[in-house]
Amino acid sequence: MAGHLIELDSVHKWFGSLHVLSDVNLAVDRGEVVVVIGPSGSGKSTLCRVINRLEPIDAGTIRFDGRVLPAEGRALAKLRSEVGMVFQSFNLFAHLTIVDNVTLGPIKVRRESRAEARERAMRLLDRVGIADQADKLPAQLSGGQQQRAAIARALAMQPKAMLFDEPTSALDPEMVGEVLEVMTGLAADGMTMIVVTHEMGFARHAAHRVIFMADGELVEQAPPAEFFGNPRSARARDFLSKVLH
């Protein structure tokens, strides 16, 4: 089992009486790109958020890099620093410039020197194509630029895995491509990624495995060609018939 980077074992979560995660079992290998799709309310965002314990679970175990997720405290903060997270609404720190957004974690969490953190931040911003926006505030950037900055911020912690919670769902259509392009590049570089998305194109060409969720259950998983070509469950077929035209 040592090979898996992320392991969920019989995970359950309730929001009140709503069973948002129902007996979820999932193992993600190092370097694997897993795309999670499914209708809204199926629990896919929650699945993403329980992995760095932004949402605590009610039953089951989650292991990251061989260790069970710690409860609140310094150990949890350390684990989170090793898992990058990208949110639907970007969540860039509104009062900090783009480059300060990217360096905050390395400086405060990793105790890196300002110069070192800044140098890597500029390299990352260059990689996501917004180095020229480094000294602006988030509100001065387009949605696509903000999301690319948020990816750079997560990468600055040199994480072992990246979680993407619907990273393109809040973007204007013309900006979706630039964000997916950055994500595709990351996947090609061997980053371990869990991506919750409605972008079927990305799932097809960048994922190693597609997971289909419905009603809090992990209904079906398969390589993309197999999943899109020949979905086994009725629910997946129904879903695909609605999203693929």
Next chain:
Amino acid sequence: MDVLVENREVFVSGFWVTFQICVLSATGALILGTLVAAMRISPVAPLRWVGTAYVTVFRNLPLTIVFFMTGAAFAELGAPNADLLKIPGLSSVFTRLGIELPYFRFAIVALGVYTAAFVAEAIRSGVNAVPAGQAEAARSLGLTFTQNLRYVVLPQAGKAAVVPLGSVIIAMIKNSALAGAFGVTGELFSNGSALTSAGGYPIVPVFIGISLGFLVMTVPLGLMLDRLEKRRAAGR
């Protein structure tokens, strides 16, 4: 109105004492209030209880009770003169802090702990105005609770809390008039009252003088807040 000119000294020295009370209590209230607010939103349940209990007690008791209790509390704690507040460097600037009689120090503590409850609530309302995603993003980077507050949440909460905080401090300045009733001699209100009772001066002009003294502190503070508020609106 001659009374104001004739007794200029009395008003000015009273103003100076009141000013000292206000600066010291406000500083204490802002520091203590921030700590209490941090406790109220902390992930550690016992800290939350302490924070909530603090606000419940001090926001709901009349200030006069707090004044009474402060002297009693110091006596109970074995420091009837509150000597630990004779902070060397500070007492050379705020001369009243270092004097023998303890009432000035009691007044600072009473006003400070009372106002801190309101400061805490103003800051908490500011924190609530910061979108939840900001703290979530900070947590996902591995920032601890205190780092999250210090570098992400409070700098943004401050903007939303500035106006309610200003109102809290203005209320505190006016509340400081109560200190004279609890043994602090020579503050603005008690100096003015002495002019009417012992000096036999008419009440109305004397009270106008006292009011002017308070307005000198509260009106500029209010104007400053308006400007901050406008700048904040422009920054959005």
